[in-house]
Amino acid sequence: xxxxxxxxxxxxxxxxxARESVLNGxxxxxxxxxxRAAMAQFDKLGFPTPKNEEWKYSNVKDLxxxxxxxxxxxxxxxxxxxxxxxxxxxxxxxxxVNGHYHPALSRIISSQDQITISSLSEAYKKNPSLVNSxxxxxxxxxxxxxxxxxxxxxxxxIFIHIPDxxxxxxxxxxxxxxxxxxxxxxxxxxNIIAVGKNAHVKLAEAFRTLGGARSFTNSVTEIFIGExxxxxxxxVQNESDNAYHVGTTQVRMLDRSQFYAGTxxxxxxxxxxxxxxxxxxxxxxxxMYGLYFPDGTQHVDNHxxxxxxxxxxxxxxxxxxxxxxxxxxxxxxxxFVRQDAQxxxxxxxxxxxxxxxxxxxxxxxxxxxxxxxxxCSHGTTTGQIDEEALFxxxxxxxxxxxxxxxxxxxxxxxxxxxxxIDSVREYLENVIAQKLASK
Amino acid sequence: xxxxxxxxASIEGKEILKGINLEIKPGExxxxxxxxxxxxxxxxxxxxxxxxxxxxxxxxxxxGKDILDMAPxxxxxxxxxxxFQYPVEIPGVTTINFLKTAVNEIRKYRGENPLDAAQxxxxxxxxxxxxxxxxxxxxxxxxxxxxxxxxxxxxIFQMAVLEPKLAILDETDSGLDIDxxxxxxxxxxxxxxxxxATIVVTHYQRLLDYIVxxxxxxxxxxxxxKSGPKELALELEEKGYDWIKAEVEAVG
Numbered sequence: 001x002x003x004x005x006x007x008x009x010x011x012x013x014x015x016x017x018a019r020e021s022v023l024n025g026x027x028x029x030x031x032x033x034x035x036r037a038a039m040a041q042f043d044k045l046g047f048p049t050p051k052n053e054e055w056k057y058s059n060v061k062d063l064x065x066x067x068x069x070x071x072x073x074x075x076x077x078x079x080x081x082x083x084x085x086x087x088x089x090x091x092x093x094x095x096x097v098n099g100h101y102h103p104a105l106s107r108i109i110s111s112q113d114q115i116t117i118s119s120l121s122e123a124y125k126k127n128p129s130l131v132n133s134x135x136x137x138x139x140x141x142x143x144x145x146x147x148x149x150x151x152x153x154x155x156x157x158i159f160i161h162i163p164d165x166x167x168x169x170x171x172x173x174x175x176x177x178x179x180x181x182x183x184x185x186x187x188x189x190x191n192i193i194a195v196g197k198n199a200h201v202k203l204a205e206a207f208r209t210l211g212g213a214r215s216f217t218n219s220v221t222e223i224f225i226g227e228x229x230x231x232x233x234x235x236v237q238n239e240s241d242n243a244y245h246v247g248t249t250q251v252r253m254l255d256r257s258q259f260y261a262g263t264x265x266x267x268x269x270x271x272x273x274x275x276x277x278x279x280x281x282x283x284x285x286x287x288m289y290g291l292y293f294p295d296g297t298q299h300v301d302n303h304x305x306x307x308x309x310x311x312x313x314x315x316x317x318x319x320x321x322x323x324x325x326x327x328x329x330x331x332x333x334x335x336f337v338r339q340d341a342q343x344x345x346x347x348x349x350x351x352x353x354x355x356x357x358x359x360x361x362x363x364x365x366x367x368x369x370x371x372x373x374x375x376c377s378h379g380t381t382t383g384q385i386d387e388e389a390l391f392x393x394x395x396x397x398x399x400x401x402x403x404x405x406x407x408x409x410x411x412x413x414x415x416x417x418x419x420x421i422d423s424v425r426e427y428l429e430n431v432i433a434q435k436l437a438s439k
Numbered sequence: 440x441x442x443x444x445x446x447x448a449s450i451e452g453k454e455i456l457k458g459i460n461l462e463i464k465p466g467e468x469x470x471x472x473x474x475x476x477x478x479x480x481x482x483x484x485x486x487x488x489x490x491x492x493x494x495x496x497x498x499x500x501x502x503g504k505d506i507l508d509m510a511p512x513x514x515x516x517x518x519x520x521x522x523f524q525y526p527v528e529i530p531g532v533t534t535i536n537f538l539k540t541a542v543n544e545i546r547k548y549r550g551e552n553p554l555d556a557a558q559x560x561x562x563x564x565x566x567x568x569x570x571x572x573x574x575x576x577x578x579x580x581x582x583x584x585x586x587x588x589x590x591x592x593x594x595i596f597q598m599a600v601l602e603p604k605l606a607i608l609d610e611t612d613s614g615l616d617i618d619x620x621x622x623x624x625x626x627x628x629x630x631x632x633x634x635x636a637t638i639v640v641t642h643y644q645r646l647l648d649y650i651v652x653x654x655x656x657x658x659x660x661x662x663x664x665k666s667g668p669k670e671l672a673l674e675l676e677e678k679g680y681d682w683i684k685a686e687v688e689a690v691g
Contacts, residue, residue: 392527393537395487396597397515397545406540410531410580 008064013043015070016152031124031132038136038143038151045145054144057330057362058272058301063244068186068216070153072098074179076210078105081177084208089423091171092117098179099187099217100156105175115168115201116161120190123159131159134192138222138250138278146246150220154190157219160203164196164226171202171421176219178243181211189219193233197226203233204424207268209240219247225257227281232260232420238431239268241296248274255281255310262419265292265300266431276305279313279341290319291415293435294327294359301330306348308341311371317348320415322408322436323359330362335376337369344371348378353385353411405436440465440636441605446497448485455481457661458497463605466633470647470672471640473658474680479640480524482658483609486638487521488514501605515541516548520603522594524610529581534593535563537581538600545601566599570626588619595626606630607638612646624649644676657683 016039026032047064048055074097094117095105101119108117116123124131136151143151158174178185195201209215217239225231237245245268253259265271277286292300306315321329331350352361365378385407393403412432419425441463448456455478463469473479485492486499488511499506506514529537543553554562567577570592582590591611598606608627612620627637627650639650647655647669655671656663659680664687665671675683 386527389527389529391489391511392523392529393541394511395515395521395523396537396541396601397512397548398537398541399512399544400510402540402544403512406532406537407529410529413531 008067009042009046011067012149012153013039029128029132031128031135034136034140035152035154038148041143042145042148042152045148047145054303054332057328058270058299060246060270063216063246063270066184066214068184068214070099070186070188072179072183072185074098076102076105076177076179080210081105084210086175086208087423087427089171089173091173091421091423093173093175094158096156096158096174096176096187096189098185099176099189110168110170110172114162114166115172116159117172118159120157120159120192121155130161131192134194134222134224136222138224138252139220139248146218147220147248150188150190150218150248153188154220155188157190158192160191160193160201162195162199162201165198166196167200168202171204171424173204173206173421173424176205176207176217178207178209178215178217178239179211180209180213180215180240180242182213184214184216186216186218189217191219191221193221193231194224195226195229195231198228199226200230201232202421203231204236204421205234206236207239207243207245209243212240212242214242214244215240216244217247219245221247221249223249223251223259225251225253225259227254228256229254230258234262234264234419234421234424235273236264236266236424236428237268237271238266241267241269241298243268244270246272248276251275251277251286253277253279253281253284253286256283257281258285260287260418260420261289262415263288263290263302264415264428265294266428266435267293268298268300270299272301272303274303276307277315278307278309279315280309282310282312284310284313286313286315287418288315288317288319289415289418291412292321292329293432294321294329295324297326299328299330301332303330303332303334305334305336306346307336307338308344308346309338310340311342311344313341314345315347318415319350320412321352321361322355322411323352323361324355326356326358328360328362331380332364332366333378334366335368335378337371337374337376339370342371342373344374344376346374346376350380351411352380352382353408354382355385401437405433408436409433440502442498442500444498444500446482446485446499447495448481448492449495450481450492454495455492455661456485459658459661459663461656461663463636463638465604465636467654468631468637468639468650468652470652470655470669471638471658472642472644472655472672472675474684475642477658478661479642479658480609483521483607483638483640486607487511487519512544513548515601515603516545518604520598520601520606522591522598522606522608522611524613526582526590526594528583528585530583532581533578534581535577538563538597541597542600563600566596569599569629570596571622572596587614588616591615591619591623592626595623599626599630602630604634605636605638607640609640610642611639612641612643620646620649644672647672659683659687
């Protein structure tokens with residue numbers, strides 16, 4: 001059997017065991033035991049097929065049909081990034097290239113008293129027990145094939161720790177660049193963000209691609225939010241037409257904490273985002289915003305979970321999409337209200353504009369409510385551009401394409417305006433305006 | 440300025456306009472009256488280029504150009520303005536941003552440079568005074584949550600900003616109380632000039648107390664069945680439309 005015909009799963013399993021055999025002492029560490037268990041889980045599950053309810057509308061056949069180099073070296077320098085037009089930012093900036101921390105491009109400006117920002121591998125070397133106390137703790141209940149795979153291979157990513165009562169003034173921007181100029185590349189960044197009691201921080205994860213070969217990103221971020229803490233977390237995907245992305249963000253919130261998430265998918269061949277929030281405290285507030293613009297044959301799938309486990313908390317969700325050409329969109333929003341979670345407020349809305357008869361949007365709200373004194377609502381709409389509004393604008397001299405762009409930009413505005421890192425919001429406004437004007 | 444010749448139009452296969460003829464010269468104000476369902480709003484819509492209507496015959500020549508093949512935005516750039524009976528609410532687009540886009544798209548069409556932000560604001564402030572448009576309305580999303588009166592005022596304000604050669608007011612008086620009617624009418628009157636013409640589409644005479652027309656036309660069953668001086672409007676107010684209908688039936 002030639003190497004090309006071995007499927008991706010078989011190869012990854014073999015890879016894992018080959019690595020394990022050279023680990024020596026580390027193989028017995030607590031962290032490695034988690035990895036080994038995750039590998040067994042992945043081996044058992046295999047990559048999902050559309051028979052799996054969670055992957056019914058998102059077929060990964062294409063994603064797993066080729067091989068990727070997960071250890072690709074990149075000679076990336078600052079000059080290589082010029083084409084990506086990344087704005088200058090008054091922020092902590094950390095670069096990962098093909099999943100590996102890139103110190104030369106990174107810049108930490110916040111003081112170490114306020115926040116620890118280091119690569120996961122560095123953090124583990126310095127303090128293995130601290131890293132292990134967080135690693136996979138949020139995911140262990142429910143590992144799917146991709147998160148298991150990430151856990152098994154987790155090497156690098158960010159480790160952020162914010163002590164109690166610290167408000168981090170400068171945002172933290174994590175830039176993940178896939179350098180696919182020479183070959184198909186794979187990366188599996190693993191991020192841990194631990195926010196102490198009454199601590200506050202703004203974070204962004206930005207995903208970009210260089211080059212035209214395939215890239216496959218399988219990322220996992222675990223966010224631990226302490227009591228009364230506040231976290232704003234944005235994920236911006238502006239990858240190539242040949243980029244495959246599966247990402248999971250797993251969040252746990254404690255009493256009186258606040259969490260804002262904004263997930264914006266500007267471009268990419270295949271995107272699956274899982275955003276799972278456990279509201280494990282009282283009087284928590286979780287806000288989820290999302291925006292996506294697939295065109296061509298692109299595929300964007302957002303799966304979200306708001307799991308209310310304690311009373312008196314609120315979750316609020318708004319996802320919006322504009323689909324063109326033969327694009328496919330999927331939204332699956334689950335709300336769980338556990339028996340103890342009385343007085344829960346949970347709202348969910350997904351609104352879409354479908355601009356072509358060949359584009360499709362599948363939306364599925366899923367509410368499972370086991371408490372009796374709760375307020376929950378959900379709604380989805382899928383429609384076209386309002387022709388009456390178009391005619392109104394055209395009758396004032398605004399051309400049809402310009403009127404369409406204005407209406408679509410307005411459609412996006414209530415999501416974009418929620419992004420509180422100014423440089424990220426301004427970047428998005430520019431890119432979205434260009435994207436809407438270009439068609 | 441505007442020459443409508445045997446204009447026929449239908450919607451979903453049903454003929455609404457059955458041969459309209461109308462000549463309008465610069466400076467004139469023409470009122471189009473008629474009972475409900477006679478085709479008044481259809482005429483306004485067809486002139487502005489609403490695409491649901493299919494023009495099945497005739498011609499409309501504006502300033503020497505046949506406009507029937509022009510897109511709505513092109514007609515606007517040529518100088519035609521329709522004040523809507525039901526202005527559309529557009530969430531997320533501010534009135535000011537909308538108008539700036541409109542002004543500069545029209546300027547581009549005419550080969551003029553775009554106005555910069557300062558020039559535009561200065562112009563807008565002057566025009567806003569004409570119809571007592573509050574600054575706060577300009578910054579709000581276009582017509583969203585506006586009262587009926589505010590929406591109509593916004594229409595006239597947009598007209599003042601765009602300075603059309605031909606303004607078509609479609610039932611601008613509907614839903615207005617007497618104060619709003621006065622403000623809107625004053626706005627329209629202040630824009631009257633020897634170069635501009637106005638078509639006032641209305642069901643009632645009361646708007647014509649404020650915007651005094653040069654000619655009154657009665658539209659009935661898709662045709663102009665009677666034309667006359669402004670006094671005709673008073674006669675219609677007094678006697679209703681039945682005598683006109685009777686006249687038409689007698690002839691027809």
